[in-house]
Every structure is written in structure tokens, then in C-alpha cells.
Amino acid sequence: MPHAVIVAHGQPSDPEPAEASLAAFAQNVGALAPAVSVHSATLAAPGALETCLDALPDGTAIYPLFMARGWFVTSALPKRVGSRAVRILDPLGIDPDLPELAAAALHETLSDRGWPVEETDLVIAAHGSGRSPNPAKVTLDFSTNLGKLLQFNTIRVGFVEQPPSISEAASGSGHMAICLPFFACTGGHVLEDVPSELAHAGFSGAVTSVIGELPPIQKQIADRLTRALCP
Template identity: 40%
Template sequence: MGYPFGHPCDLRQAGAGDTAGCAGLSVLHGKWLVYQFCAATTAARARRSSSSPFGLDPNLPDLACDALALACAARGWSLSQTRILLAAHGSARGPKAAEAAEAFATAMRDRLPGTTLATGYVEEDPRIATTARVFEDTAPARPSLCLPFFAQAGEHVRDDIPDALADAGFGGDTLPVLGALPQVPQLIANALNKALSGPGVTST
């Protein structure tokens, strides 16, 4: 996978899937870095990484909020009146995935006062369908958007999320994954450049 970083760089995805295939190796200015192109991570991956995972980048909530504002404007909706379902992976094996999603949701709520934003998960409670049903049962006339908290459009995004939303009778729209935002290549470039000045970076 390549990104137009504006300087010599070779980013190669190591693996596949929504969250498992999340590590990338990059060579910048003769140094190796590991970038985790995923929404969340495990402790083992964090120890191998030169930077925080994509989903924990402190600038990502601003990009997501901008994307929501554009999506609402394109539909003629008021963002403050639009409900946001943040669809995330979750995990039955540990809390890290949900913790990352909840931290991201909190950061977005801080930036979107008055907007209803709730999380739903593929692999743990509350499930995506459960949160979507709450939206539909409480105020079905209000507009809703589903924002997938994923870096890549893998099987969960292609199949599991649409199936859950359909099962709940969700009447809103689903946006592309966060990793598809046009500002993401520059976000990654900035994170890698910042990591160059940090410890644990080895020269080739």
C-alpha cells in the first residue's frame, strides 16, 4: 500500500483484515519505522510500533468531525440534530479495542456539543444492531449516520455492519471508513515524521 507522503517512503501493509492486518513498515530518510494502520491495537503490537495506532492519532477526531459536517451539509441536515452511530470492532478477548473506540467517541462528543453519538460493536456489547434499534425506536424521524471506526474496508465493514444495520431497520446512511478520508495520507506522514525524532528508531 503506498501513500503520497512527499518524500521517500515505502509503506507496506503487513497482513489483511480489519484490525489484524494493521502494521506497516516504512523507510524514511534511511530509518525503519512501524506504523499501525488500524483503529486500535494490542499491547504486543504497541511494543513493536514506532508510533501510536491510526485510531489513536490525536488529530483523527478533528478529521472525522469535519467529514461528518460535510456529509450532513451534502444531505441538507443539521449536524447537531443528526445522530451518529460509531460502529467499531470491539473484542471478546480484551478491553483495548473498546477502550480505543470509547476514547475516540468521547473526543468527538467534546467537539460536537449537542450531537447524539453512541457506539456499537461487532464483537461485544452493545452490538451495532442494538444501538441502531435505540436510534430507530426513540426518534425514527431524526437523521442518522453510521461512521465505521475502522482503518480499512474489510469483511466487518463490507458484511457485518450492513447486516447489523439492516437487522435493526436502520434508516440512516453509512459513511466510508475513517481510513478512506482524503487527509489520512498526510496524517500518517506527520505521525511517521514525528516518530523519526523519537527513541527506538534504527538507521539502515
């Protein structure tokens, strides 16, 4: 059976909870990809990735659970991989099917609440970066493509690490509003920064799971791994 490793950033200040959360995520993906043995490791846990890869054969695929092809994916991850004969796949955030899959999940949220899409505001809460324009560009491209699929009343984008802030983006949204956290995993930003920013804005709408943990996305990752390893 071929092997794959889902790799996420993790939490440097407290690596173990993020390791456990990613392991549960990988187990869910593995259940959807029965032809692939799915493992996990965070970059923040010292030696976790290296130990995992050393136990796996050549040809193992690495799936970066990141929202952009940034420094962690293009520099930190390959450095940690070293000379091991593995294949690094494209990260989640640049998957061309992501807008359509997110649209399906958002449509379900709209249906559950009985909200017409054209009367609902969407707030996309993302990480951003004070050093590189790439993360913001990935988010804005996603929002543009999503807007072609679902005609929300407004689509607003806010960031943790650059302007506009999430609170600025969410301010003035109506009671029919959905916040979609554009993050691969539920970490500190999602548990602390996003709720704080939404509260500051007086946001009273619905907040979905992070995009990486939406059911259609987990199935997509499973399909990507299966296609990459079982042609």
C-alpha cells in the first residue's frame, strides 16, 4: 500500500495538541482513501516529520496542509525532507477545486438557516502576511472565484497579519452573515484571533469550520492522495 504524510505547521509553543489534532484529521482522510496509508506530522514538533518519513518507503507523498505556496512549503518543508525520495504535492490553498467545494459547504449552511444567498454577507477571515503578498493573493483569488459561484450580498476579506483586519471586514455585516475561516487547521488564530475580531465588529452571524476541515475538503484531499499514488 502506498503511503502519504499530511504536514501542517503546528503550534511551536505547545506542539502536542496540534500533533494529536492533525493525527485525527489524517485518520479521517485515510478513511476516505482506503487505498492509501495516511500519516501526519507537524513542522512545529521537533523531529516528528523526520521520524515519520524515516519509517516510510521511497515514493511516499507529502500533502502540505497549508493555504499558500509560501516559505513553509517552498523552503522549510523541503529542507526538513532533505534527500529523502518523497513527492511533495501542491498545498490545499491553491487547489483549483477549492472554491467549488467551499461553495457546496456554504450552500448547505445557507440552506440550514434558510438564508437567501443574495441577502447574506460572507466574511472570509484569513491569515495574510506582513512580509509576502502571496498569502493575501491566494485568499483574494479564492474569494473572486467563489463569488462567481455564489452571489452573496457582499464578500468581505479580512486578515490577522495585514490590513484590512477581520473586524474591519466584518463591521456592518447584517444578521444574515457567514464567516468562513480561510485556514487549513484549527489553531490559535482560529480559536483566539478570529473570535476576538468578530466580537469587536459586533458580528452576530454563523461561523463555519475552517476550510480545511469542511467535509468536502477532506474528501478532496483523500481523492488527491489516491490519484497521486494510485494512478
